[in-house]
Amino acid sequence: MPMSDWSAENWLAVFIMWAVMMAAKILPAAMPMVSVFGTLNKSRGEASRTIAFVAGYLALRSAFAAAATAAQ
Numbered sequence: 833m834p835m836s837d838w839s840a841e842n843w844l845a846v847f848i849m850w851a852v853m854m855a856a857k858i859l860p861a862a863m864p865m866v867s868v869f870g871t872l873n874k875s876r877g878e879a880s881r882t883i884a885f886v887a888g889y890l891a892l893r894s895a896f897a898a899a900a901t902a903a904q
Contacts, residue, residue, distance in 0.1 A: 846904060850897035858893065 838846075866889075870882040 843901060847897055847901045850900045851894055854893050854897055855890075862889065 873879055873881045
């Protein structure tokens with residue numbers, strides 16, 4: 833990994849590394865909550881709220897991955 837003058841490919845590789853690492857670490861702990869949230873929304877006929885919830889969760893984690901990449 834270069835210490836200066838990162839190319840776009842370097843940045844993308846490190847970002848993907850952070851994103852995958854965080855998903856592997858955090859999603860197993862979040863799945864029970866997502867499952868209960870999904871079950872409640874499905875019984876109310878609002879299944880799309882679960883998709884929005886997971887998308888927001890992943891967007892927040894991706895933003896953290898971008899910040900971690902920039903800090904690195």
